[in-house]
Amino acid sequence: xxxxxxxxxxxxIPVFLLAALLTTGMIHLSPVDPAEAYLSAAHIEPTxxxxxxxxxxxxxxxxxxxxxxxxxxxxxxxxxxxxxLSNKPVWEEVSYRIPATIQLALGSLALAVLVSVPLGFLxxxxxxxAIDHFSRLxxxxxxxxxxxxxxxxxxFFFSVKLDLFPVEGIGTWQHLVLPSxxxxxPLIAMxxxxxxxxxxxxxxxxxxxxxxxxxxxxxxxxxKHVLRIAxxxxxxxxxxxxxxxxxxxxxxxTVFSWPGFGxxxxxxxxxxxxxxxxxxVFIAAGLFIFSNLIVDLIQMYIDPRIxxxxxxx
Amino acid sequence: MITSIRKLFINQKVIPICSLILGILFMMAIFxxxxxxxxxxxxxxxxxxxxxxxxxxxxxxxxxxxxxxxLLFGARISLGFAMLIFISSLVIGLIVGTFAGYKGGxxxxxxxxxxxxxxxxxxxxxxxxxxxxxGPGLPQVVLALMLVQWVYYARxxxxxxxxxxxxxxxxxxxxxxxxxxxxxxxxxxxxxLPPLVVMGTLEMGWAIMDISAMSFLGLGxxxxxxxxxxxxxxxxSYIRTNPALMIYPGLMIMxxxxxxxxxxxxxxxxxxxxxxxxxx
Numbered sequence: 091x092x093x094x095x096x097x098x099x100x101x102x103i104p105v106f107l108l109a110a111l112l113t114t115g116m117i118h119l120s121p122v123d124p125a126e127a128y129l130s131a132a133h134i135e136p137t138x139x140x141x142x143x144x145x146x147x148x149x150x151x152x153x154x155x156x157x158x159x160x161x162x163x164x165x166x167x168x169x170x171x172x173x174x175l176s177n178k179p180v181w182e183e184v185s186y187r188i189p190a191t192i193q194l195a196l197g198s199l200a201l202a203v204l205v206s207v208p209l210g211f212l213x214x215x216x217x218x219x220a221i222d223h224f225s226r227l228x229x230x231x232x233x234x235x236x237x238x239x240x241x242x243x244x245x246f247f248f249s250v251k252l253d254l255f256p257v258e259g260i261g262t263w264q265h266l267v268l269p270s271x272x273x274x275x276p277l278i279a280m281x282x283x284x285x286x287x288x289x290x291x292x293x294x295x296x297x298x299x300x301x302x303x304x305x306x307x308x309x310x311x312x313x314k315h316v317l318r319i320a321x322x323x324x325x326x327x328x329x330x331x332x333x334x335x336x337x338x339x340x341x342x343x344t345v346f347s348w349p350g351f352g353x354x355x356x357x358x359x360x361x362x363x364x365x366x367x368x369x370x371v372f373i374a375a376g377l378f379i380f381s382n383l384i385v386d387l388i389q390m391y392i393d394p395r396i397x398x399x400x401x402x403x
Numbered sequence: 404m405i406t407s408i409r410k411l412f413i414n415q416k417v418i419p420i421c422s423l424i425l426g427i428l429f430m431m432a433i434f435x436x437x438x439x440x441x442x443x444x445x446x447x448x449x450x451x452x453x454x455x456x457x458x459x460x461x462x463x464x465x466x467x468x469x470x471x472x473x474l475l476f477g478a479r480i481s482l483g484f485a486m487l488i489f490i491s492s493l494v495i496g497l498i499v500g501t502f503a504g505y506k507g508g509x510x511x512x513x514x515x516x517x518x519x520x521x522x523x524x525x526x527x528x529x530x531x532x533x534x535x536x537x538g539p540g541l542p543q544v545v546l547a548l549m550l551v552q553w554v555y556y557a558r559x560x561x562x563x564x565x566x567x568x569x570x571x572x573x574x575x576x577x578x579x580x581x582x583x584x585x586x587x588x589x590x591x592x593x594x595x596l597p598p599l600v601v602m603g604t605l606e607m608g609w610a611i612m613d614i615s616a617m618s619f620l621g622l623g624x625x626x627x628x629x630x631x632x633x634x635x636x637x638x639x640s641y642i643r644t645n646p647a648l649m650i651y652p653g654l655m656i657m658x659x660x661x662x663x664x665x666x667x668x669x670x671x672x673x674x675x676x677x678x679x680x681x682x683x
Binding site: 108112116119120121122230231233234235236237238239242243245246250333334336337340341344345355356358359360362367370371374375378 | 520525527528531534535537538539608612615616619620621622632635639646649653656657660661664
């Protein structure tokens, strides 16, 4: 088990190096010169001299390999450079906005789990019942509604018509309700579907029959045996979808004027604020890698067969 | 209502109904210039925010442009570019996938690891990263979508080439003297078509969703071009006084995506294609 964890953590290193390579290489692919972008963001008329000086400052006149190594060292110190627009360190700006995004993401993740686990479970053990049909309808429409539109429809009904929740902004728990629902609906759709399928598959397994012949109560079999095993694909789904959740926050933050990281990133795209774009892409990649690691470790904890299998490879 | 939907599925009526709806939508897109009662980008502030009338069937927006005409022209962009993305990523995927499957060895390994990397990474972040580099605009979004989507086709075609290389009926056809062209036409194409149709159908829905999402963020189609996502973006300021401005385009997006998803699901059920080879 210990070796498995070490192996799994070691596997992160090449992916990290690749992500750093991508973020460094991004500048060179861009049709816009960073030095020019910087000067135009600062409203300075660029001269050749200033451009050359800025390029030197950004280290763009050095060979690519050196730039790459430098950027790895900088990233390790959480130094993502200085925002062209505000002239403050990018990390400072980002760490100021991240809590709002995390609050939103955790809120909707909790909502998604609270709704989809019972719903998927009941839909799975009562196939073709009313609740099963409901869950399928919900997962179908949840996957088909564009979230930016859903956000405005919710605002229209619950804020404008019924005046139950604030239209935009951050602060009280009421501010969190509509954005979380908007962000959670596609997740609910996916997890309900995943859990339902997984429960249906596991009900066919011999261990269910065996438990029944042992005379264990049906309720105990379902909750302690079937649900425990069947929830595993859903956990994988949770980890795989943290990236989706992150992109979801971009849209939801824009709709609800939520002062988070996603909106900051969109503004950075418009302002050609390259260090911020690089930082976002790198953090997204990092989050994605990290969440997959956590998911693997949780799964190993739930189902020890995995680490044994991998350990012998 | 739910049981009646189920009946539709059982009786295999979903496929013709969805195809009909899509047919109508494509007709709307193709014949938009003749069907539209007004110019979709002609600004006329005298007629701004009009209720529905004979002249403007669905009213007008904040610049006095005809909503109905804009929706029709919006169908052109959504469906047209989704088609373009579908076809081009299909072609790239076909070339790379068959090449990898045919060659095998390290070429195959490298290409497939690359595909794994792209597939594992959330596609919208890749798209946003690319748009971040190249700047906002529809061509960038379409290019980014293509660059992300082709890997799924590449994997699919590679898998097919590999399994077909091993199949006995191909060897039998070769031995019995069928020409190369005949083998492709009679044996390979019928095997490749069903999963391709299913995947293409679902793919179109996703592409439309992504294009409209990017346009909504202001990174894709730029105003005044009529596009559904961009129309929601423009209409959102009038949510209190004229909610219809953002409800119509959203409904259009939803109808199109629901139809593509339903059709994809029904087709995969009919052909017995496993559906979750992507994004699930």
